[in-house]
Amino acid sequence: MKKTLLVSLLAVGFFNSCHNNEEIINDTPKQLEVHNKVVNVTNHDGKPFNTGNTNSQNGKFIAGPGGGVMMQGFYWDVPDGGIWWNTVKDKVTDWSNAGMSAIWLPPASKAQNGPYSMGYDPTDYYDFGNYNQNGTVETRFGSKTELEGLITKAHAENMQVYADIVLNHNSGGQSQANPFTGTNTWTDFSGVASGKFQRSYNEFYKNSYGNNDEGAFGGFPDLCHASPYVQNWLWEREDSVGKYYKNVMKFDGWRFDYVKGFGPWVVNTWNSNIGGFSVGELWDSNVNTLEWWANNANSSVFDFAAYYKMDEAFDNGNLNVLNDDMMWKRNPYKAVTFVANHDTDIINNKMLAYAYILTHEGYPTIFYRDYEEWLNKERLNNLIWIHNNKATGNTSILYTDNDEYIARRNGYNGNPGLVVYINNSSYWQERWIPTNWASQQIKDFTGHSSWYPTTQGDKWVKIQCPPKSYSAWSLNQ
Template sequence: MKNPTLLQAFHWYYPDGGKLWPELSERAASFNEMGINMVWLPPASKGASGGYSVGYDSYDLFDLGEFDQKGSVATKYGDKSQLLSAIDALQKAEIAVLLDVVVNHKMGADEKEAIRVNRVVEHDRTQIDEAVIDCEAWTRYTFPARNGQYSKFIWDFKCFSGIDHIENPEEDGVFKIVNDYTGDGWNDQVDDEMGNFDYLMGANIDFRNRAVTEEIKYWARWVMEQTHCDGFRLDAVKHIPAWFYKAWIDHVQEVAPKPLFIVAEYWSHDVEKLQQYLAQVDGKSMLFDAPLHMKFHEASQQGRDYDMREIFTGTLVEADPFHAVTLVANHDTQPLQALEAPVEPWFKPLAYALILLRENGVPSVFYPDLFGASYEDTGGDGETYRIDMPVIDKLDLLLIARQRFAHGVQTLWFDHPNCIAFSRSGTEENPGCVVVMSNGDEGEKRLTLGENYANKRWRDFLGNRDEQVVTDENGDGTFSCHGGSVSVWVIEEAL
């Protein structure tokens, strides 16, 4: 795959009503034309809120919009036949398809069970009260509408380590399920935030139960056979023991008919934690570069006060470029969501140029940045907000530039706090480019590109600058950009 480029093909507030799968079928050819060659789909299985579920309140992994469960047959995005048609259309357009794997927790149980629990201190999960509470909880999943089709597995309290709501007595909080089948305490090899971040929400799946891990492996084989997907995006892995995903990834790669692209979401701004996780899974997954996203957020907030020379310091793409999936935004960081840290629209063209045109990492593009989004939701203060996410200026051209000009050896000129530049040398088959950007005033760089680029005429592919640049007999030239902007200079004959 030449210059792999991933599209996150949804956002948190994508409209319900079964519109997404048909939209992806219609857009498949245009995705290919704009330079996208991988698409990450939202969770395709039935969530606890049925046709309104974004997909992360996982209920039944084996219901891809086929059974009348949780108030609807279709998911928010469409029914199973529409899903399969979308995948087929994308793959025919030479676009690989990644499915979202949500196996940290389950929600929307079918029945209550009598269980025993210990209270847990919410901000320090290692503090587990010795007192045992007899109660009831929604921990039994029988999927009566599916009636054993595809899988006869019944989930009960023995499959879970924790819960956030009990009845008789009724209480909310974090509760450790007393479970003789898997032992005391929480899983190891999870993030150490809150002491131990095994528990996140809902009925927390316990991977020490071998029947559970075998069922999730079986589901992976089943979903690959049903969809013929090309890879997976793994949700919330900081809450799931690394030893489980190491074994799971080994299994799916072994049984898959082709090598799978796998990227995991470990949302931490500490690059050492990301590197530790990669070591625990033997480097068998890529990770989203959350530290780089935070750098982009901070740079967009601080404007000219941000030192652009440090934009990659402490990021995964700097420390381990072969395992980094770079991003400017996602469904969790968009306004009014849990990890809200939006990158301001003025800075997004600079950020996208940095991930799309440099040689390091696999870049991910966010659906609203290409197509826009408008929505309303309640903020943390209880007030209702109207959010408009605009189409990002020149992002379509940056995607095309990645495929046409992001080739060859990379040279960096990160030598000024506001104006930085880099070049790609090109190859025998493909031309290169010079990228200049400034987060302050209008900027320029006097660059030496070498004799191969002597006496060449250059134009800004993005059209932000009107002038031509002509390099001299040594390949030296002065390349400019507007303030708060980016220009991608390419040889005139390559246009």
């Protein structure tokens, strides 16, 4: 069931009791966000906005009441040449200071395309850039030593590191005669340089266990998880892939690639044997499918339902669809929300989308290029601070129409929560809304509004939002 509640707003008969309030309905805004670019980064009154204290006292991430934020630490075709691990390492302290709690890295082991591979065609799960095979010693991203240095640095900054795990398919094997197909197949992995998890046609469909499982990918040899030998090497042995990643390489969690290709029991069994955070890439907008997979895999799942709803809402002028069901509404503890990733990037009004996921329930993800290259980093840091410090409690949707969306986080364990106002119209907007706070002064922690209204005794208050932008209101404390 949805965890939200639609409340109709009745503004008639209420009087404004705001403290230091100014009516600016027809005034010209001094700050306007157009096509993800901030034209003038000031308050309505021209003063610099207040981003909040985005740095922790000791320069390391400290979990606030709203939790943490994940950084996807790569994009498709990052620079090759073995420099990426050090590139990310140099940014870890800044990401920690901004309030990010974890980094998701690309597949780290040696793949068929050697120095040019993004890792999604794995050959040797135990070669992190320390064996000479597939035309290179280092991976596209760097050496094993550099990867270990990055993970060590992230842990020193109190950040977790998640490995991208490709379990559906392999690539880079040698040709061998296959009695199950009557042809030669590229399924001979007996010569992997690490000497670990050697494979043959017996470990790939079709074989003695059947013709196929849930799905193959791109014509690559399809790994057979029904094989006890495969299970032994993936998660059972003390030097299994999962235990090696966790105990030797010190990864803290897992992003499972293309989980449509095998049953959710695979991730469930991995998690039972290995532990750590996990999230699956189940590319499906059907929230029932997402919830089914997450429950059966005992794992979080990327909230593709929310992803496509945000595109419809913010790019197609229909914020009413944010009333629809999404994974974060079904189970926020198993929903990883995102605005873009290395595979898909369809949302144009990204700052509104980030304002949405960073003020709502779920585990929000920041895409590397959005943060480091394309969007306003100071604005994103402000939203991260709001998420970590104010976005607590369950969610009540207070108002929606085509252009406006207002929702309340109801607070938790002494934290007051917040009210977020997203305005996709071309004009400043104002609304009376019900809060959880009686006779208390609030402010917009984005700095987009200079109002400091005081809630009425019945907890109602009038708030505002700039055009093509957002505001986030909470107690002025």
